[in-house]
Amino acid sequence: MSVELDVFVGNTTIMDEEVYQLWLDGYTVNDAVKVRMEGGVMDECEASKDVLLSDTMDQYRTFQMCERLLHSPAKLANQLLFQIPPHRQIMLIERYYAFDDTFVREVLGKKLSKGTKKDLDDISAKTGVTLKSCRRQFDNFKRVFKVVEELKGPLVENIRQHFLLSDKLARDYAAIVFFANNRFETGKRKLQYLSFQDFAFCAGQLISNWTVGAVGEYNMVEDMDVDLDKEFLQELKELKILITDKDLLDQHKSLVCTALRGKTKVFPEMETSFKNLSRGLINIAAKLTNTKDVRDFFIDLVEKFIEPCRSDRWTAADMKLYLTHYTNSAHILDTFKHQVVWDRYMGVVKSCIFKMYHD
């Protein structure tokens, strides 16, 4: 005696958020049943294991049928097959596109290609995220990437409208797309301490300040938020004067030191390392015209600036103080003409470093 067929279809599609999460997390039906049993759902309605199994199977089937629609979330709203209340639709989409930070950290900045997809089982083993879930997340990244690639207009807004995601999630996806597009190196050992959210913040800064779209006049250009502003990168070379011109460098240093003196315990260290640090930051700026060096932007920031400061035991407050004065002092230098570029560069670098300066 066996159950040959067992279905339950509601006019309003019944979806249990807990089961949905289990499905998204890549649990098999049997594992999901086990998890649910442990979760105590059985006590709720005097249910037996069979009831739970039947329910889980039904829900899994429903999710599988919905999955096609979730690939283009806009369809979910005007499809006729499932009657799902709007707030449920939002939940379905948001959860489907949600990802594990540990997983995304592994693929951040990698090319979203078949090659990477093949490595997913390694990533799965490493992160403890099930392979099924890895695949879904990876496919989501790829899908979003592909869609926005061809769209004009602001990246975050495009993602939000096209995939009906919350602002937060849309920004995260924008970061992922931005990283994948520019292939930023994030996998090096020295960068391991950084979380996805750190990078996502930095990406947000770069997108809103350094891309083509950041400059108001270009409004509807393709990839405006994905590609860095070439002109700006070119102009960055001009900043070299701050380290090549000896007078300017000294003048800059003295201005910063005057401002900092007595305000921090690590002042002596700041004074000694000023030139090194300044050279580091400005060399990063000057090299950004090279695609290769763009990729190394974050590793460079860590190596050239964050690590030296950390070894001198600067606190985060020290760092903030230093960078603020470092940026502002440049404005007082009368021979330094590139104030706009300087602000555009330092604004982003400053906030990125603030975000990245932690253990």
Add this chain to the structure above:
Amino acid sequence: MPGKLKAKIVAGRHLPVMDRASDLTDAFVEVKFGNTTFKTDVCPKSLNPQWNSEWFKFEVDDEDLQDEPLQITVLDHDTYSANDAIGKVYIDIDPLLYSEAASVISGWFPIYDTIHGIRGEINVIVKVELFNDLNRFRQSSCGVKFFCTTCIPQCYRATLVHGFVEELVVNEDPEYQWIDRIRTPRASNEARQRLISLMSGELQRKIGLKVLEMGGNAVVGYLQCFDLEGESGLVVRAIGTACTLDKLSSGSAPNTNTHMHPNTAPASNACNSPSKDGKEPVFVEDLPSSSGPPTPFRALPTSSSSPPPFSPSKPCSRQSSSSDTDLSLTPKTGMGSGGSAGKEAGPLRTLLRQQTQTALEQRGASSSGLLLNAREFPFFTLTSFPPGFLLHVGGVVSARSVKLLDRIHNPALGNTRSYKLLDWNSVTADEPETRDAWWEEIRQEIKSHARALGCHAVVGYSESTSICEEVCILSASGTAAILNPRYMREGCLDIGCTDHRFEDPSPPSCGFCHIPYDELNMPFPAQLTYCYHCRRQKVPDVLFTTIDLPSEAAVAGKGCLIQARLCRLKKKAQGETNATAISNLLPFMEYELHTQLMNKLKLRSMNALFGLHIQISVGENMLLGLASATGVYLTALPAPGGIQIAGKTPGDLSNEHISSIQKRINDTIAVNKELYQINPPKLFALDPEVFCGINMELAEEGVGSPIPEPRHRSRLFRSHSESSDELSELDLSHGKKDAFVLEIDDTDAVEDIHSLLIDAPPPTGFYSCNTENMPGISNWTSGVQMFTSVRVLRLSNANLTNQGLNKIFTDLCENLLKSFYFKLRSMIPCCLCHLNFTVAVPEEELIQVTVTAVAMTYDKEQTQEKTAEKPVNKGSLEAEEQLQFPLELCADSSSSNIQTASKISGVAESTNISPRAASVDYGSFADRCSTWLELLRLKAHTIRRGSVKTSRRTQSLAHSVSSLERCSPLQEGRSRSLRSSRSFGGSSVTVVKMTPLSFLPGIRIIKYLGIINMFFIRETTSLREEGGVSGFLHSFIAEVFAMVRAHVAALGGNAVVSYSMKECVFMENPNKNQAQCLINVSGDAVICISETDQESSASTANTGQTGGGGTDGAT
């Protein structure tokens, strides 16, 4: 050429990719009606094409408009090879044909392919221009409205109920035509879908014609079914109740509150509550009888006024019911299947014969034949009625008959290899051995059963079939009843649907329980007592019915779903042997199902069943029986006794064992009483407790000396198998008060008792019923979830016993219920309503159970203190009025009570039954503040019974409170849900609610848009890829829902009420990776609005309306 159909194809979306190379589609559309086809341009390379076509115009007869669907085919253009079909949409034009329904069909329809399912959507606009047609001999019946709803639809009032209409149409099944061997499955499926669509169109038109001839304008309780008879053809049949409905002008739709209005109520119900003017001569005859066509009940007042007209023949007519399961294999001309007619009592038999023959002669020939037919079968497919309509209920009447399909000879079919529709009736008018004659036979039987119960009508009537290979079981059942003839004659059913659920000022809270038959000439042994409510009339100890619980009935506690399940193995056989075997088994099954129901009813401490539906399904090697009903405690009926266990002989089984079982049973009863809150008004409540005590005693006694004598039992047995009335069970208990004895004589009996106790009560927070209204719950909130669930079990064990099978089947049903409870747990507190189980044996070792039901949330808090809550929910003014109302009534009614009481003291039941009924109606109120006279009489009764000796006063008060609470369940629900719907806010336009009930909580139906009747076939040759059988069926059911919703939305509607899935035939062949499924669904498309929206305007406007209706009725 009385009609112009116009269609415009606007756009498509989400089309499938048809060209792999470009990942796009070059779509165009063919629009076909009848034999005319139009095409749109090709919209190249798009998955979201915009055709924006011209208006395609079809000039057609309205007859065709009724029969034919508009067929829209979406294709992919291919320059070099044949165009590929993407899918089709069939649009039923019917809703556009009545003036008040939809004026345009416009919206997105899923494009459906029988192999691939839904493939994108298409936006279509359809309009119809009808020209006036004065042709008297027209074949169309445009304008006749159809309703699946089995009550008078909301926003209508019935001015006249004409009676029973039926029709059937037969054709060859395309699946079994020679051409099917060479065409693709898709073509075959589409041919079938189209044919069935045509046939149901034709059927509807023909029924419409009958209604027009009767002078009606609507069919209520329309029930259409398919019989897939395989080789021998395809039958589409329908039954319904013809009515003349008046639309209540919009805005004045019956508002629940106004009905409680002290001023309007008497006026509007002048004719319903003749007690008010009881001294005046009752206007039975004061209607111009020549106006309008003769109504079915013209002939009936005689029989209704003198209930025992058949008393001489009664003892014999009992026997006649053996034909329940009569097998008529021999094609004979003349009436009746030999056996059944033969056993009829002389006079009755002749009578029946004459009637039938006349009917047959006249059938189809003229309108007089039609009318005769309607009069011949005073059947009503309605299950709930306006107050006062239903006077008495006799009990369930049912009939079954086993037929062999291969014996049907139909020359017309044999030769025709076309889709030409054949009208079986006309072809075979002189050939009795047809399906039509079969049904005729069964209906006759039902009618004679009803007469045996002293009733002149059958309500809650339905018909069904079960087919396996060439054997077909035809079943019909209903509830024998006496209706108030004045409703028929004068058409003073001035009550819209909403009203009819609510309080009539004369609530017959117990009237319908009173026996319609003569006490001295009882059609079966039953134990009668005086009504526990009014103490004036006799009531049976249990009441089984197929109708819904009348809203005015006084109940105690909550109701619950009660099911009896049974499996019987049978040998595989062919032809007549098989049919004989089946028909021999049927009475045993009916008996056992009945016993189970009775036991389970007692186990729940209830005394009445409503919505009883018994389904017997036939398979190759087994028969399945499933009886579902809603149990309830009617306070008018005596409290049920317990169940007592007895061994066959002393020392037969260990005493301990028996007493332990007895203890379990007693415990279960106690638990159930608690669970369903069965605390009947104290006055009577003491009885069951006393009985309980008696049971305990008996239990102990029983151990030593078993009570029933085997002979007695077998007598009971026979009487049962032979009768289809379901009332007789309790004659055992004459000696020992109400104790129902179960005898343990073998291990089977032990099993039976165990299985009795297996039924788990629903978990806390859940209730369940299979009727429209849940007894004891009325304060619905707006949560509604309709669902369909299908489960198929494969029996792998070849040598199963009956017991084993029973267990499996019972577990299957129980597990399904458990699954529902679990899935819907987020809706707690909630009630599963209209739980409709259907069973089938699709293949030798498969059992299929299909369930459709709706879960509705209710407000738990308010159940307890309903009366107290009232003023909060309604305006303060209305609250005041409500308070006045009962008081006023009490004064009024108590006087009429006294008055009629004296009248009734004799057996004198004159033609004037109405005053009596009315006085009974007031019973509950009378109790409340009754005169001492009343109390004294009650006391006398009770003392005679010798059960209670406590303060009467408080008891009767308690009682009256409870009856007040129950007096208008729906009204409560609605007004209460106003609040909750406010918080939920308006739902978005696209949402289409579906419910098998005739109403939606907190929502008022303002317009009926027409009937939805859809038939789909889905087939796959890649079963595994679609997720196996479950995946396949899951998506198909979801698709069917989607298509129903889309059609309703296109009509401008936002809900489907009275939705039902009538057919779900599933076949699979896993080895070939194939499966096929057929689904037929129906319902009423409606526009409804949240009650808050129109509350104020409605209540004011309605006052006038109801008043007007009242005067109408009185004249």
